[in-house]
Amino acid sequence: MAAPTEFSASPLSHSSVADGPILLATDLSARCDRALDRAVVLAKARGVPLIALHVLESAPTTASPAAPSWRRFSEDHRELARYRLGLDLNDPDLKADIHVESGDASDRIVEFATQYGCSLIVTGIARDESLGKLLLGSTVKKLVRHVAVPVLVVKNRPHGAYREAVVATDFSPESRHALQVAAGLFPGTSLLLFHAYETPFGMRRLAEGLGDDAQRDAQMEMNAFLAATPGLPAGVPSCTLVEDGEPETLLSDHVFAQRYELVVAGTRRVKGIMGAMVGSVAERLLEALPCDVLLVRGAEPDAR
Structure with missing residues (x-):
């Protein structure tokens, strides 16, 4: 060698790279916890806001049979996802903005990254979850093709x-x-x-x-x-x-x-x-x- x-x-x-906020795209799975931790480290180090985005399945018929019920869209499930992210991002040194949306994960991520002028998208992989499979394959490809924002795929605990x-x-x-x-x-x-x-x-x-x-x-x-x-x-x-x-x-x-x-x-x-x-x-x-x-x-x- x-x-x-x-x-x-x-x-x-x-x-200089645009000093925009960091967008965390998470499915709330255990593997995406590593992406959340990395996004927090980066946001605090750079002194920029962190936008946490979780996309719920829009209807039970579109959700994976293996997906837990709270992953499917309803107002109660929206509040539960928001509550969980609020606990994870409860840090006085971090400015966090939490969003729980419904629809196609790729489309929502692209929309938020563009709307808020994000400088970085952070996500993870979770092979045993339906959204995790998308994040590893088609979602990452779609993000790279449709939004001029770097995409950080986190595998390891920071x-x-x-x-x-x-x-x-x-x-x-x-x-x-x-x-x-x-x-x-x-x-x-x-x-x-x-x-x-x-x-x-x-x-x-x-x-x-x-x-x-x-x-x-x-x-x-x-x-x-x-x-x-x-x-x-x-x-x-x-x-x-x-x-x-x-x-x-x-x-x-x-x-x-x-x-x-x-x-x-x-x-x-x-x-x-x-x-x-x-x-x-x-x-x-x-x-x-x-x-x-x-x-x-x-x-x-x-x-x-």
């Missing part, structure tokens, strides 16, 4: 602020924007910029030294990418790493071995079959990575 390359950026004007994170890059504009957003959202976090390149089939068997040349070329491309990225504060990223191999596998292995708490990845807003492919990549990352994942849509949405 290649050793990370230390990187020290020149002091540049920092492109122990303070993120200390270290990996920003995955393929040198695209989307990954450049993801790096800039990560620097703005997590100013105290040490960011490793990670790139995996794949040597063409059979090339590894050619002349000795070819692998070193490919490694050197990839590192040069990494340096050029950073030189062309505006708005990074000094020391961001803290280091870079380029490796030869399949990107998703290498990223998962590195995160596991080094115990990283967060991975940041850029995504594109693409329609049609390509949109489904982009969504499947995001879902595979969510499945494979043992840490929290921040998905950041590109700054320039597809105008088609």
